[in-house]
Amino acid sequence: MGTLNSISPFTGETQFEPIAESTAADVEAVVARSAAASAAWARLVPTERARALRAIADALDADPASLAELAHQETALGADRLVGEIARTTFQLRLFAEELESGRLLATEVDEALAGLPPVGHPRLVRKYVALGPVAVFGAGNFPFAFGQLGGDTASALAAGCTVIVKDHPGHPHLAQTLTSLAQTALAGAGFDADVFQSVRGMAAGAALVAHPAVQAGAFTGSQKAGRALFDIASSRPEPIPFYGELGSMNPVFITQAALESRRDELATELATSLTMGRGQLCTKPSVIFVPDDQAFIDALVAALSAVAPGQLLSPLSLERYVQGVSGVAGVSGVTELIPTSAGSDLTVAPGLLATSYENFLQNSEELLEECFGPVGLIVRCSSETDFDTAIGHLEGALVATVQAVPGPDAELARHLVDELSFIAGRVVVNGWPTGLAVTPWQHHGGPYPASTSVLHTSVGSQAMMRFVRPVVIQNVSDDQWPGLL
């Protein structure tokens, strides 16, 4: 096995001590401990698991500034943003704790016995949930806290009663180890078995986790290529397991003529903000914008984007992929670089903007719909909103789609667009922007492939927990006859 080096995004140089990757024997030992811890964890009363989640949240809250500083050294995401992300992470851990305390999500349902109902009988059925077992979690590089080691996948799997094994993200290996230690210390300190949360390192270890017979589910946030490879391992096992991958999305935006006319400059400014949030490294970034051809809007957008300060991408590798991706799209015939992409010698990039015609989009949609992780978007100049329907037919599954329209005059058009977009996206935003994903009870962050490998499920919001439990029905048992059994 090799070693994992932490590369500074500021210098491109190795920093900190190298970390050994997990060997096959390491993975075996970690999975064995996880499986051993799993039986008791799954049977723990939910309020105890809530206490464990709160212990982890409290540990994160103890010194967010230091954690953010370490994360910044490995991701360049900025201390303020990272302190905010830690708050999002602890909010999320505590939301699942509240769900467990309220008993809402894992509530038992009962079909009482009905005598003589033809033709199929109707004994008493009590439906409850059991945890699936050990879960392999692959966090994201762009959200080292909220979608990382202790992010939504980990929080929801632990809440569900599953033990968790994270494959550390190679982009922030030292932060990953720090967070694993923090969680294990918090768990042990609160009287729990620290083996319910463990981690491994290295690509081979990650693949071995998903293939391991004792691992019962996988959860992933990241690239389409890596996510699909792991999904394929999960699906081709002798006993396949569910694999919840959030792989990527172009998150299309549709702007109506009336919206342009009423709020042209505001739309340009807001879109520039959304497009460059997190330096364009968000899975909810609005990557392709369909808008009636309007030079004043384009000018305003170019001005707004040009006013955004250049920023550091996550890593030299992120920068390389971004520059390659943008030049791939820019190289498609009929594409104009409204703001050419420029990478500074210090690994920073300034926002870029591409544009093409509606007709050219239809001809080359496959090449044009390549997600570029960074501050760039593609404007598709339409002749009018009548082009939108055909354009939607060319889109892949998306995490989120956006409509900008004017209540009143656009009533019918907006209704139509929201309806059509509901069939390709997991979330449809009206007169807002796709970035800034709320963590709420009924949020849905998923959608048709490649947005998600598991189209029915969400990775954000309370329902994310339901990915890691399955129903079981107990037939013919009443409390009278079998006190304490249910």
Place this chain on the structure above:
Amino acid sequence: MGTLNSISPFTGETQFEPIAESTAADVEAVVARSAAASAAWARLVPTERARALRAIADALDADPASLAELAHQETALGADRLVGEIARTTFQLRLFAEELESGRLLATEVDEALAGLPPVGHPRLVRKYVALGPVAVFGAGNFPFAFGQLGGDTASALAAGCTVIVKDHPGHPHLAQTLTSLAQTALAGAGFDADVFQSVRGMAAGAALVAHPAVQAGAFTGSQKAGRALFDIASSRPEPIPFYGELGSMNPVFITQAALESRRDELATELATSLTMGRGQLCTKPSVIFVPDDQAFIDALVAALSAVAPGQLLSPLSLERYVQGVSGVAGVSGVTELIPTSAGSDLTVAPGLLATSYENFLQNSEELLEECFGPVGLIVRCSSETDFDTAIGHLEGALVATVQAVPGPDAELARHLVDELSFIAGRVVVNGWPTGLAVTPWQHHGGPYPASTSVLHTSVGSQAMMRFVRPVVIQNVSDDQWPGLL
């Protein structure tokens, strides 16, 4: 393409006219019509889809005797049983209609906006469901109505707003065509687009369905081999789709010492009834029985089974597979044939019974846990209930597990067994039998692989409908501002 022949289970001869298998072009045409019908069907108000389901149920109720007679000629399942199965099928269609009319399952959920909630924001989110699109359904040979053409998978997919394409079962091709015509006529007669329900014929056509880009989900009841092959096609598509396969299960039974002592003869009689119900051709058949070694119980069970009249299996192929399967298990060293399996020259079989020791089961569990579709079971003679825990550790995922115990003395033992079995089965029956699966709102018919390829989902009961819808969240929309949009 070849032709599909209907083989009489009574004579082994071809009966009726041969039916042409669907060509690749046929499949293309059928899928194109299904996809075209899908948009309007998905958007229909649920009460209209309920009306369509009721129209199909009414058509089945118009002349069950004739349908049962045709089914009997192709399956030998007996007219009485088949008339009962039609009643189960119409009950099921109407249950989904009631769910749609009540609005319970597809209810919209709302997270109202919360101002200034740190750190993630909280706009108004309305969560609703959209249908996945065309669904490929593969019915079972042993339930030509309830798990067939117009069975639970079809009913739940249509209820969800998906169009359905069934791959006709080769065991009852004429019944399949009759049921397709019946449903299409009923749909058209009630004013619906008959293309929402279609069918194709032949293995190649079935595989092509699951691979087709326009098909959005698959549902299957049948053998592990065929189901896994289709699951693999669904999972390895460029855009993978959910595939809900119910593949098979040994449905273990555990009988306590106290239960034996209090109800020895009744248990033997009831087990013989459950084991031979539908001539042992049920996915819920109790195939392996763990019981403290007790000769009086064995004698009673042998007597009860020997009193069951021989019966016809579904087809010559079923008989061949059954005889092969039983001789495979009987050939494992240490297995005794308590009642040798005998196949009559007229393709009937009498119930059989195998037995082995607990120690031999542990050594050869893999070979012994081969599902044999027909009237046979395997008794595992245990020294006492203390053997049960280790035995459970050797079992695969099951649709249902059964515990026979005595309230009071067995309170703690039953609680323990139900808890352990909950982690390997989708349903656990106490002091009842696994056969006779109730169709109710919260029923769960699924379980860990190979019971199901999709461990979270059920193929029976109201929740089966939720396999064919996915959530979508509409953000930032209120009825005030956008009347009629939601």
